[in-house]
Amino acid sequence: xxxxxxxxxxxxxxxxxxxxxxxxxxxxxxxxxxxxxxxxxxxxxxxxxxxxxxxxxxxxxxxxxxxxxxxxxxxxxxxxxxxxxxxxxxxxxxxxxxxxxxxxxxxxxxxxxxxx
Amino acid sequence: xxxxxxxxxxxxxxxxxxxxxxxxxxxxxxxxxxxxxxxxxxxxxxxxxxxxxxxxxxxxxxxxxxxxxxxxxxxxxxxxxxxxxxxxxxxxxxxxxxxxxxxxxxxxxxxxxx
Numbered sequence: 001x002x003x004x005x006x007x008x009x010x011x012x013x014x015x016x017x018x019x020x021x022x023x024x025x026x027x028x029x030x031x032x033x034x035x036x037x038x039x040x041x042x043x044x045x046x047x048x049x050x051x052x053x054x055x056x057x058x059x060x061x062x063x064x065x066x067x068x069x070x071x072x073x074x075x076x077x078x079x080x081x082x083x084x085x086x087x088x089x090x091x092x093x094x095x096x097x098x099x100x101x102x103x104x105x106x107x108x109x110x111x112x113x114x115x116x
Numbered sequence: 117x118x119x120x121x122x123x124x125x126x127x128x129x130x131x132x133x134x135x136x137x138x139x140x141x142x143x144x145x146x147x148x149x150x151x152x153x154x155x156x157x158x159x160x161x162x163x164x165x166x167x168x169x170x171x172x173x174x175x176x177x178x179x180x181x182x183x184x185x186x187x188x189x190x191x192x193x194x195x196x197x198x199x200x201x202x203x204x205x206x207x208x209x210x211x212x213x214x215x216x217x218x219x220x221x222x223x224x225x226x227x228x229x230x
Contacts, residue, residue, distance in 0.1 A: 032216075033216040035218065037221075042223075043205065043223065043224055043226075044221060044222075044223045044224065045159070045207060045209075045221035045224075046221075047218045047219070047220060047221075050216075050217070050218045052216075091158070091159060093159075095216045096216070097216050101147065101149070101163075101164025101165075101166065101171040101172030102147070102164070102172075102211075102216045103149070103161040103164055103172055103174070104149075104151070104159075104161060104219060105161070106158045106159040106160070107158065108157070108158045109158055109159075
């Protein structure tokens, strides 16, 4: 069975601060995929990134960056120079490659509040 | 940009009533999913659907739930006899092909059971 843990339930920062959202996962599968989704106050789930278990390269996209470390089973997400519009709940998720439906297992989410 | 759509955005129903939640996945996608999110909690997988049959389902997806693709565009979730604990946001998602790809989510239907 898969499990995703986001230990930080809520983080509050002031605009322009950097913030890192932690994600720790558990799986026995050797081939798996990790995701981050953003859920703004409007409620929809917005896909941010997908990484596979064989690619440990960090990724940067604008103010967003992701650090994947297999040794610690972590896939952390950093927002640089945070903005008020970054305020949302962020979910980390895991999926394994199987012959079934490739369901996503979500963590509990981290609510990020960016204050002006 | 193509997107997943869901109707209605909000549904209020009485306990014991049947509800049907509707989704239109992205047109060239082949895998479809339903998830739910009880208020303030995490998103939970309900069911996945491929080639007109269920490919995987969770323990939550009991006999009260069913899914259907009645035509080439719609994907529905039916709850036969709603309970108070079915109150949640229900998300539909789709992905383009077999394998683990990003799932694109609809805006959700908020179901309130009174």
